[in-house]
Amino acid sequence: MVIVEHLAKSVGPEKVPVLRDVGFRLDPGEFVSVLGESGSGKSTLLRCLALRDRWDKGAFRIDGKDILKGGWSGKRNVRREWAFLEQNVTLDPNRTALKNVLIGQAAQTPWWRRATGMVRSDDYMGAMDELERLGLLDKAKLKSGQLSGGERQRIAIARALVHGARYILADEPVTGLDPRSAEKVLETLRDLCKTTGLTVIAVLPLELAERFSTRLWVLKDGIIKHDVTGRRLTSQERAGLL
Numbered sequence: 705m706v707i708v709e710h711l712a713k714s715v716g717p718e719k720v721p722v723l724r725d726v727g728f729r730l731d732p733g734e735f736v737s738v739l740g741e742s743g744s745g746k747s748t749l750l751r752c753l754a755l756r757d758r759w760d761k762g763a764f765r766i767d768g769k770d771i772l773k774g775g776w777s778g779k780r781n782v783r784r785e786w787a788f789l790e791q792n793v794t795l796d797p798n799r800t801a802l803k804n805v806l807i808g809q810a811a812q813t814p815w816w817r818r819a820t821g822m823v824r825s826d827d828y829m830g831a832m833d834e835l836e837r838l839g840l841l842d843k844a845k846l847k848s849g850q851l852s853g854g855e856r857q858r859i860a861i862a863r864a865l866v867h868g869a870r871y872i873l874a875d876e877p878v879t880g881l882d883p884r885s886a887e888k889v890l891e892t893l894r895d896l897c898k899t900t901g902l903t904v905i906a907v908l909p910l911e912l913a914e915r916f917s918t919r920l921w922v923l924k925d926g927i928i929k930h931d932v933t934g935r936r937l938t939s940q941e942r943a944g945l946l
């Protein structure tokens with residue numbers, strides 16, 4: 705279980721408070737969508753959880769361990785287990801989809817493996833299994849530049865899973881995709897949550913958030929103003945979001 709308490713974060717030279725007091729508990733397999741007006745701090749929250757941004761205040765406990773107070777190994781585990789899925793996926797266009805899955809992201813892969821592209825046969829089998837599970841086996845040998853935007857997103861998901869992700873933080877992962885590709889990416893994430901216990905926290909448009917996620921957070925005034933599970937937002941809760 706993940707427990708966040710009293711997370712606060714100010715930004716910029718003026719130290720403008722964006723997150724004032726964010727707290728939640730999260731079980732494995734949840735698919736959370738973060739909603740909120742532009743500038744409400746959705747990306748800041750995701751970056752804090754990925755430890756890309758330093759927290760001003762707060763406690764971050766995972767399976768009973770206090771990550772911020774512990775040593776570097778807890779933080780290293782968070783960096784490995786919390787994968788960040790961006791709107792514009794960075795894949796190496798000169799390598800195949802399979803090689804992109806195998807060599808991983810810079811933060812997860814030793815430099816010599818990235819430089820040489822060397823992989824172990826176990827890793828190869830693991831990557832092929834993951835591509836099969838995500839319905840991408842027929843794309844394995846294509847150069848990533850030949851893939852569609854939705855396929856690139858799903859390759860990035862496969863890459864995260866192969867490298868040990870238990871949590872995926874996705875900042876507008878389907879913006880710019882056509883509706884069918886967007887649905888396929890979100891169906892993939894939803895199925896993984898159900899079948900593997902993967903936890904997803906994503907910034908999505910309201911309509912897709914309500915269709916695909918199990919829980920909705922509305923960020924407002926630096927806190928999670930509404931935290932809703934298993935239902936749509938009421939008209940009062942969605943005020944200001946559309």
Ligand SMILES: Nc1ncnc2c1ncn2[C@@H]1O[C@H](COP(=O)(O)OP(=O)(O)OP(=O)(O)O)[C@@H](O)[C@H]1O
Binds near residue numbers: 715717743744748749
């Ligand atoms: N490094 C920074 N320096 C100054 N201001 C920042 C910085 N990072 C974020 N901000 C400000 O903090 C606020 C929250 O930004 P954030 O990107 O988290 O919002 P958001 O909810 O994701 O917005 P959007 O929906 O428009 O993407 C915004 O007002 C933004 O301008």
